[in-house]
Amino acid sequence: MTFPPKTVALIVAAGQGSRAGGDVPKQYRTIAGKAVLAHAHEAIAGHGAIDAVFVVVADGQQHVARALLGDEVQVVAGADSRRGSVRAGLEAIDAAGGAGIVLIHDAARPFLPAAVVDRLLEALADSEGAIPTLPVADTLVREDGGTMADTVERAQLHRVQTPQAFRFATILAAHRAWDEARDATDDAQILRASGHDVMLVHGDERLEKLTYRQDFARAEALLAPAYMTRVGMGYDVHRLAPGEPLWLGGVLVPHDRGLAGHSDADVALHAMVDAMLGALADGDIGSHFPPSDPQWRGAPSDRFLAYARDRVTARGGRIDHVDLTIICEAPKIGPHRDAMRARIAAILDVPIERVSVKATTTERLGFAGRREGIAAQAVATLSLPALS
Ligand SMILES: Nc1ccn([C@@H]2O[C@H](COP(=O)(O)OP(=O)(O)OP(=O)(O)O)[C@@H](O)[C@H]2O)c(=O)n1
Ligand SMILES: C[C@](O)(CO)[C@H](O)COP(=O)(O)O
Numbered sequence: 001m002t003f004p005p006k007t008v009a010l011i012v013a014a015g016q017g018s019r020a021g022g023d024v025p026k027q028y029r030t031i032a033g034k035a036v037l038a039h040a041h042e043a044i045a046g047h048g049a050i051d052a053v054f055v056v057v058a059d060g061q062q063h064v065a066r067a068l069l070g071d072e073v074q075v076v077a078g079a080d081s082r083r084g085s086v087r088a089g090l091e092a093i094d095a096a097g098g099a100g101i102v103l104i105h106d107a108a109r110p111f112l113p114a115a116v117v118d119r120l121l122e123a124l125a126d127s128e129g130a131i132p133t134l135p136v137a138d139t140l141v142r143e144d145g146g147t148m149a150d151t152v153e154r155a156q157l158h159r160v161q162t163p164q165a166f167r168f169a170t171i172l173a174a175h176r177a178w179d180e181a182r183d184a185t186d187d188a189q190i191l192r193a194s195g196h197d198v199m200l201v202h203g204d205e206r207l208e209k210l211t212y213r214q215d216f217a218r219a220e221a222l223l224a225p226a227y228m229t230r231v232g233m234g235y236d237v238h239r240l241a242p243g244e245p246l247w248l249g250g251v252l253v254p255h256d257r258g259l260a261g262h263s264d265a266d267v268a269l270h271a272m273v274d275a276m277l278g279a280l281a282d283g284d285i286g287s288h289f290p291p292s293d294p295q296w297r298g299a300p301s302d303r304f305l306a307y308a309r310d311r312v313t314a315r316g317g318r319i320d321h322v323d324l325t326i327i328c329e330a331p332k333i334g335p336h337r338d339a340m341r342a343r344i345a346a347i348l349d350v351p352i353e354r355v356s357v358k359a360t361t362t363e364r365l366g367f368a369g370r371r372e373g374i375a376a377q378a379v380a381t382l383s384l385p386a387l388s
Helices: 036-045 062-069 082-095 114-124 168-177 188-193 215-223 267-280 302-314 334-348
Strands: 007-013 052-057 074-077 101-106 129-135 140-144 147-152 158-160 164-167 199-202 227-242 257-260 318-327 355-360 373-385
Touching (some): 007 082, 036 062, 036 101, 052 062, 052 082, 062 074, 074 082, 082 101, 082 168, 101 168, 114 129, 114 164, 114 199, 129 188, 168 188, 227 267, 267 334, 267 373, 302 334, 318 334, 334 355
Parallel strands (some): 007 101, 052 074, 129 199
Antiparallel strands (some): 101 164, 129 164, 140 147, 227 373, 318 373
16 A cells, blocks of 8 residues: 655745735735735645645744744745755754655745646656746847847747745755755756656646746735626605604604604605615515514614614625615705715715705605605615625
8 A cells, every 4th residue: 555655735835925016925915814925825735635644934034934824834934046045945844753745835925726726736757856837928029238139039938937846855865965055946947956857737827936026916816806787776664744853864753743653754864774685685675674563663763774784794795875866856865965965975984975865745646746655766885795
């Protein structure tokens, strides 16, 4: 029976990130709230073939790495060059008992699809080393003092990524044999210099290295949740009755009659609640606050609207806009429009510019025209995570 060789991931994170700028080295900057190094660690450590992870950081930063990654990870002090940091990591793995396979990975490549690791390990079955690469899509030219010189044939050129996978004993020996006076930008060239072939497997665009400041915006965009716009509409009617206060759009409006209903009968807020629940495809106001339930008798309708707002937030969504139309002969809505907008904006916790309140009569036609009741229509526009 053969056992798979012990496979160790070695993440190098001891660089200064000078090309990326910023107050802290790029591997400690966050993307979607998580440190770049933590993303890289999570991606590689989460692959089922990885038995242990060693991380190389600048001397003095060991406690930062442990705080980010936990105590299971082995933390090693790095060197002034990437090559030196890899060497320090390999020696630490050797001192800890060695490995069968090592995957050497840049912390600066935080997004690692598992399929890349699968391809590397498969290629390693017949070789001492394998690396992920991508083809070059642009035309390549040499420069001669600011002008274009020869075009470089690109068919055989590849962009080299990490992780780079090696038989551990072979890459350790190659590093030890390497002339310390020379640098090397990656480990595959060190292996090759020791006489071994390096297999190429297909890499992944998501593995691109964070090198420059603008690369961080690209990385944030990669992780940003995709939103979809959802629109809901609501409609409600309540009867006007003497001796009732008139609540409309969350505002107490002076009038000779008020709206009758189980709660405070604020027809405008009720239509808005239904619009928001509609956009969520989450039932209607009656299913969340049944009129048969005595606890809602006389209840202020701003509670219902705040509830709908919280349903949106709980789904990871945001309220982009609400548009309300109040349909009545009297009272006049114009004088109260901005107070209603301000109140609704406060309940929904959105800027007032996202709240529209309009009004219309029905030219004295129908129940609204006969002043028997007031109707309201609302449209709510929400952004919800696409998968919600
Ligand atoms: N002395 C070094 C230099 C680099 N690295 C690591 O090697 C990876 C790739 O290197 P690079 O992108 O060049 O990172 P930096 O050297 O930090 O960047 P810069 O050259 O812009 O300073 C990074 O994860 C980096 O932290 C390292 O461990 N030790
Ligand atoms: C190892 C590497 O990421 C492979 O592309 C690259 O060579 C690192 O180069 P850098 O100059 O250290 O960024």
